[in-house]
Amino acid sequence: MPQNTKKPNNPMPKEWLAKDHSLGYIASYKPFNFVDGEGVRCSLYVSGCLFNCPGCYNKIAQNFHFGHPYTQELEDQIIKDMSESYVQGLTLLGGEPFLNTQVCIQLCKRVRKEFGHDKDIWSWTGYKWDELMKESDDKLELLSLLDILVDDRFMLDKKDLTLQFRGSSNQRIIDVPKSLAQNEVVIWDKLVR
Numbered sequence: 001m002p003q004n005t006k007k008p009n010n011p012m013p014k015e016w017l018a019k020d021h022s023l024g025y026i027a028s029y030k031p032f033n034f035v036d037g038e039g040v041r042c043s044l045y046v047s048g049c050l051f052n053c054p055g056c057y058n059k060i061a062q063n064f065h066f067g068h069p070y071t072q073e074l075e076d077q078i079i080k081d082m083s084e085s086y087v088q089g090l091t092l093l094g095g096e097p098f099l100n101t102q103v104c105i106q107l108c109k110r111v112r113k114e115f116g117h118d119k120d121i122w123s124w125t126g127y128k129w130d131e132l133m134k135e136s137d138d139k140l141e142l143l144s145l146l147d148i149l150v151d152d153r154f155m156l157d158k159k160d161l162t163l164q165f166r167g168s169s170n171q172r173i174i175d176v177p178k179s180l181a182q183n184e185v186v187i188w189d190k191l192v193r
Contacts, residue, residue: 009050014135016050018138022064024069024100025069029078030045037120039088040086042081042091043092044103045067045095046100048061049095049099053153054156055154055156055159056154062095079111079114089147090108092122105138121148122149127151144176148175150165151171152171164191172187174186174188
């Protein structure tokens with residue numbers, strides 16, 4: 001099949017479970033960056049993704065064995081870095097955070113315990129919001145801990161590098177608490193075309 005006609009994988013609800021795939025590996029950790037969401041952020045890139053989006057910008061992190069295991073030492077370092085006053089929050093990327101819920105939920109709960117909602121939590125996912133609503137309890141738990149979700153698969157034919165915090169025009173920046181409260185997708189109010 002020619003490269004330009006390939007599409008990402010599309011799972012059925014609850015087909016891909018973190019417990020069946022995640023090895024708890026981290027592709028990388030990038031403190032104090034300003035490209036993975038609003039403000040200065042600490043970004044955790046988890047390992048493993050099954051969407052296999054053509055044109056993925058972090059293809060090596062699709063491998064569940066890539067990188068190194070998540071450790072308590074790394075978690076403590078992330079919390080220490082996030083305690084800096086100029087850090088706005090945590091960002092979860094990958095790989096696929098929703099296929100690494102064991103790591104991501106643990107870290108998000110620690111962030112909430114240490115900082116409450118003074119620091120925000122962003123995540124990217126290949127799942128669409130409506131797909132997540134039909135997903136496993138662990139995915140819904142992770143979603144409930146987030147402030148902002150950038151949803152949907154990267155689509156090479158919709159690639160647009162001028163978009164804010166997104167790689168393709170089908171992706172949305174979603175206000176998670178408002179969306180959960182209203183039971184419908186609410187787009188982030190700071191969205192710039």
